[in-house]
Amino acid sequence: MTNPNDPRRDEQDHDLRTQMLLLALVLILLFAGGSAYVAYQHPALADPLTVGVATAAVLVAVFIRR
Known part of the structure; x- marks a missing residue:
């Protein structure tokens, strides 16, 4: 049973993506x-x-496009 006060899964995924993006930026x-x-x-x-x-930029660009 889910609690209506629990954060939705989409919000948790968004928070994780934001944290990973900030870590990558740093x-x-x-x-x-x-x-x-x-x-x-x-x-x-x-x-x-x-x-x-x-070279690293090209490799990253190729990896992101996939």
Whole structure:
């Protein structure tokens, strides 16, 4: 038997999606900040980091499209 005061399943799924989105955003910003710092401190690594980030972006885009 369900209690009318229980949150609906859709709301719980929405909350979980929101939390996962925020976690992903924090991790992306942390990675981007770290990459920018390394590229700033070691300019010779800027090109390899750019290639790596571009490759990762393509892989993420392909994964999201599926």
